[in-house]
Amino acid sequence: MKLTRLGAMLAGALAAAGGPALAQDEEPRRGGTAIVHMVSEQRILNPALRASTGVYEISGKIVEPLVDKSYDGYEPVLATDWSSSEDGLEITFNLREGVRWHDGEDFTCEDVAYSAMNLWKELLNYSTTLQQYLEAVDCPDPYTAVFRYSQPMPLELMLAAMPDLGHPVPAHIFEGTDPLQNEYNTAPIGTGPFKFVEYQRGQYVIAERNDDYWRGEEYPYLDRIVWRFIADRSAAAAALEAGEIHESGFIGVSMADVERLSEDPRFDVGTEGYENNVAHSTIEFNHRNEALADLRVRQAIYHGLDIPYAIDTIMRGYARPGRGPIPSTGGENYTDDVPTYPYDPERAKALLDEAGYAPDENGIRLRLRHRPAPWGEYTQLWAEYFAQAMAEIGVEVTLVQNDAPGFLNGVYRDHDFDTANGWHQFRADPAVSTMVWLRSGAPVGTPWTNQFGWQSDEMDQMIDAAASELDSEVRSEMYHDIQRMAMEELPVIFAIEHPFISVTSKKLRNHHNTPRWNSSSWYDLWLEE
Amino acid sequence: MPFLIYALRRALQAVPVILMIMVGAFLLLKLAPGDTVDALVGDMGGADAQFIARLRAEYGLDQPVWVQLWRYLAKMAQFDFGWSYVYEQPVSVVLLDRLGVTLMLMCASLFFAFTIGVALGAIAARRAYSVTDNVISTLGLVFYATPSFFLSLMMIVVFSVKLGWLPVGGIRTIAAFYTGWDHVLDVARHLVMPTAALSLIYLAFYLRLMRASVLEVAELDFVRTARAKGAGEGRLMFHHIMRNALLPVVTLLGLQFSTLLGGSVVVETIFSLPGLGQLAYQSVIQRDMNTLMGIIFLSSVVVIVVNFLTDLLYARLDSRIELS
Numbered sequence: 001m002k003l004t005r006l007g008a009m010l011a012g013a014l015a016a017a018g019g020p021a022l023a024q025d026e027e028p029r030r031g032g033t034a035i036v037h038m039v040s041e042q043r044i045l046n047p048a049l050r051a052s053t054g055v056y057e058i059s060g061k062i063v064e065p066l067v068d069k070s071y072d073g074y075e076p077v078l079a080t081d082w083s084s085s086e087d088g089l090e091i092t093f094n095l096r097e098g099v100r101w102h103d104g105e106d107f108t109c110e111d112v113a114y115s116a117m118n119l120w121k122e123l124l125n126y127s128t129t130l131q132q133y134l135e136a137v138d139c140p141d142p143y144t145a146v147f148r149y150s151q152p153m154p155l156e157l158m159l160a161a162m163p164d165l166g167h168p169v170p171a172h173i174f175e176g177t178d179p180l181q182n183e184y185n186t187a188p189i190g191t192g193p194f195k196f197v198e199y200q201r202g203q204y205v206i207a208e209r210n211d212d213y214w215r216g217e218e219y220p221y222l223d224r225i226v227w228r229f230i231a232d233r234s235a236a237a238a239a240l241e242a243g244e245i246h247e248s249g250f251i252g253v254s255m256a257d258v259e260r261l262s263e264d265p266r267f268d269v270g271t272e273g274y275e276n277n278v279a280h281s282t283i284e285f286n287h288r289n290e291a292l293a294d295l296r297v298r299q300a301i302y303h304g305l306d307i308p309y310a311i312d313t314i315m316r317g318y319a320r321p322g323r324g325p326i327p328s329t330g331g332e333n334y335t336d337d338v339p340t341y342p343y344d345p346e347r348a349k350a351l352l353d354e355a356g357y358a359p360d361e362n363g364i365r366l367r368l369r370h371r372p373a374p375w376g377e378y379t380q381l382w383a384e385y386f387a388q389a390m391a392e393i394g395v396e397v398t399l400v401q402n403d404a405p406g407f408l409n410g411v412y413r414d415h416d417f418d419t420a421n422g423w424h425q426f427r428a429d430p431a432v433s434t435m436v437w438l439r440s441g442a443p444v445g446t447p448w449t450n451q452f453g454w455q456s457d458e459m460d461q462m463i464d465a466a467a468s469e470l471d472s473e474v475r476s477e478m479y480h481d482i483q484r485m486a487m488e489e490l491p492v493i494f495a496i497e498h499p500f501i502s503v504t505s506k507k508l509r510n511h512h513n514t515p516r517w518n519s520s521s522w523y524d525l526w527l528e529e
Numbered sequence: 530m531p532f533l534i535y536a537l538r539r540a541l542q543a544v545p546v547i548l549m550i551m552v553g554a555f556l557l558l559k560l561a562p563g564d565t566v567d568a569l570v571g572d573m574g575g576a577d578a579q580f581i582a583r584l585r586a587e588y589g590l591d592q593p594v595w596v597q598l599w600r601y602l603a604k605m606a607q608f609d610f611g612w613s614y615v616y617e618q619p620v621s622v623v624l625l626d627r628l629g630v631t632l633m634l635m636c637a638s639l640f641f642a643f644t645i646g647v648a649l650g651a652i653a654a655r656r657a658y659s660v661t662d663n664v665i666s667t668l669g670l671v672f673y674a675t676p677s678f679f680l681s682l683m684m685i686v687v688f689s690v691k692l693g694w695l696p697v698g699g700i701r702t703i704a705a706f707y708t709g710w711d712h713v714l715d716v717a718r719h720l721v722m723p724t725a726a727l728s729l730i731y732l733a734f735y736l737r738l739m740r741a742s743v744l745e746v747a748e749l750d751f752v753r754t755a756r757a758k759g760a761g762e763g764r765l766m767f768h769h770i771m772r773n774a775l776l777p778v779v780t781l782l783g784l785q786f787s788t789l790l791g792g793s794v795v796v797e798t799i800f801s802l803p804g805l806g807q808l809a810y811q812s813v814i815q816r817d818m819n820t821l822m823g824i825i826f827l828s829s830v831v832v833i834v835v836n837f838l839t840d841l842l843y844a845r846l847d848s849r850i851e852l853s
Contacts, residue, residue, distance in 0.1 A: 033704050035703070035704075040811075041811075043569065043614070043615050043616070043617060044617060123580070123583075125570075125576035125577060125580050126576070126577065128577050128579055128580055129577050180587070185617065186617055200803070201616055201618075201623070201626060201803065202627065202801075202803030202804075202807060202808065202811075203699060203700065203703070203801070203803045204699075204703045206703070206704060224704060226703050226704050228699065228703065228801070229801060230697075230698060230801045231798050231801065231807070231810075231811075232798055232799045232801070234682055234685075234799075235681075235682070235685060235697055235698055235799050235800065235801065238682075238685045238686060238689055238690050238697050239689075239697040239698065241690045242689045242690050242693065242696075242697050244689075244696065244697050402562065403563075403813075403814060404563070404567070404568055404571040404814065405561070405562055405563020405564060405567035405568050405571065405816050406561070406562040406563055407571075408563060408567045408570065408571055409562045409563045409567060410562060442578065443578035445578070445581065446576075446577065446578045446581065447567075447570050447571065447576070
């Protein structure tokens with residue numbers, strides 16, 4: 001089982017490309033309602049205001065980005081092609097003609113310019129940093145958008161960011177209003193294959209077929225999509241089994257149910273379609289703690305963790321050992337030529353001895369207060385395994401339980417922890433995601449940033465240089481160096497690399513056929529009845 | 530007139546009680562680590578510092594706690610419960626939207642638990658120490674000892690997954706667009722399992738209390754006198770014993786109305802019912818302070834009103850009690 005799952009994950013793109021190929025041989029059926037499980041409901045449904053997978057899961061069917069990701073690279077959506085000036089100060093998108101918003105107005109460059117300057121640059125999380133040097137978006141004609149920057153913006157970085165951070169909103173709806181208070185934030189108007197119908201808080205969201213979709217009248221195949229909010233993961237698994245929902249993504253059911261349903265012939269269970277949403281389960285150190293500031297102690301902790309065992313027991317095999325801040329799905333920016341720390345309790349004890357942490361009369365060398373992030377079942381299990389594994393090498397770990405706000409404040413604002421664990425998602429390009437864990441200088445209280453008290457001038461310089469490097473080969477080399485340094489210095493242990501897992505009814509066809517499928521538009525998804 | 534004065538006095542007494550509850554709840558909630566911006570950022574998977582600071586200022590969370598409290602109380606005095614930053618709606622709209630489901634669930638559960646519990650308790654007492662009594666009492670113990678989350682999940686497995694008789698959750702079939710009686714029946718089908726899960730423990734309470742109460746009252750002098758005067762067993766049971774035996778059960782009924790809201794948190798979450806219980810749970814997790822305070826206010830008022838009604842009922846059942 002383990003080999004099968006790891007194999008499936010490693011060959012994710014291939015496997016996913018294989019699945020849909022079978023479906024494409026069949027004649028797609030028009031009609032039907034796909035019902036999708038979501039664990040928690042969303043405050044707003046505007047992806048130009050909230051960069052969040054939960055928002056994309058719903059709004060990705062209604063509001064489209066300029067560019068999306070496919071297994072073959074980047075897929076033109078609202079932009080048909082793109083180019084960059086040699087100095088990297090201008091990026092030009094040619095926009096698709098004949099696209100209409102759901103209210104019938106034409107989609108033009110004005111919409112892109114308004115969205116980029118007022119939402120992406122000013123209000124959208126992650127994007128405010130990405131677009132901080134954006135000076136203007138010029139519209140030489142209605143279907144050409146020229147992004148002008150005061151510092152070079154690598155086209156590669158811009159494209160990697162666009163699927164998540166490049167959703168235009170209709171300017172005629174938002175202009176002259178406070179974007180944060182606009183009523184369409186919860187009733188989005190987009191250009192996508194489905195039109196928003198209804199959001200019943202605490203219950204569901206409904207979107208129905210857009211008969212005027214630009215890809216042609218045959219698309220989308222489905223009549224309707226319903227997202228049902230079911231907070232209890234066991235009840236969600238039961239709803240899948242009872243046929244009340246067709247898909248639960250982002251590990252929406254418990255790992256035990258994932259394993260059980262993977263043996264049920266009615267479901268496809270796997271990690272395909274998440275290659276763009278790979279996350280790392282981490283061990284985070286507070287380097288203000290004298291013991292943890294010692295590299296030998298951090299190395300000892302890494303040697304004390306049996307990662308393959310944790311992958312088998314906690315992640316049911318749907319994961320692989322991490323190799324630093326960039327996952328294996330990170331393309332050219334990834335390398336596995338980095339130092340590793342295989343499970344070796346004796347080596348761990350020797351390192352602790354060397355660092356001056358000999359066992360006391362109770363066999364305890366070090367005591368740590370550990371905060372587990374409350375991001376679901378496996379994060380808690382990973383914390384419990386960490387405490388158990390540390391006990392083997394004489395490190396006593398006390399788990400400090402907290403909910404989400406408690407965790408974020410405890411770790412990222414108050415720094416009231418010795419160690420912590422959570423998971424952090426890689427978002428296509430290191431510059432828009434994982435580098436914030438290593439770059440110093442983030443204001444206190446900013447979640448998922450380097451609040452660990454670790455600072456390296458060399459690392460900071462490397463991160464800054466890579467973010468604006470225009471030569472992609474040189475840029476990749478820079479990220480390899482960053483990855484190697486992160487694995488040498490261990491400011492954070494990127495212990496386990498895991499995509500998310502979906503449980504999908506086999507009645508759904510053409511599913512998980514892009515690397516960010518749950519966030520994509522589903523124009524070609526169909527339902528067999 | 531004496532009744533009106535009594536009701537007015539009770540209403541005036543309720544004002545400082547509610548004020549104390551609201552101030553206490555506000556300060557307690559502020560003691561919890563994190564605020565709604567932390568929860569929001571947690572949901573989003575991160576945000577940069579400018580974004581976080583902007584949101585905190587917009588929500589007024591950058592102000593000292595006492596300023597926030599004063600602003601809240603000033604608004605509350607005008608029955609303005611503020612804005613829910615989670616639901617992007619006024620709190621009053623959010624609460625009204627959820628109140629109906631919770632009231633349906635609570636009333637159905639109380640009705641089911643009270644009527645069946647009282648009836649079974651009375652039967653068990655009249656046939657005390659018989660096989661019937663043993664069966665009923667054992668059943669009561671099982672209901673009493675079974676946690677509602679376990680019962681909920683087991684019912685889902687049996688009645689939804691295995692038998693396919695009842696829906697797993699929600700309050701209605703989505704995208705079925707039922708109207709009229711079809712809609713009523715659809716909602717009723719969705720409420721069967723949550724009602725059973727929420728009410729069985731209370732049914733056990735009433736059953737056990739009623740049984741003990743009937744046994745106790747049946748031994749009292751006035752029952753013996755009534756029997757000696759030739760009253761039939763039916764009249765004795767319904768006119769003399771039940772009426773007196775119900776007094777402690779009615780007291781419990783009033784008290785448990787408030788705890789039902791607590792129980793509905795679990796049941797509504799498992800069955801994905803869009804009620805106040807689920808809303809309270811989500812509001813705690815998301816630190817939706819205004820919504821949570823609104824729920825606390827509403828539940829305080831409900832408890833006070835139900836206690837008042839219980840006192841009225843008590844006086845009606847026992848003529849020795851006067852409202853004063």
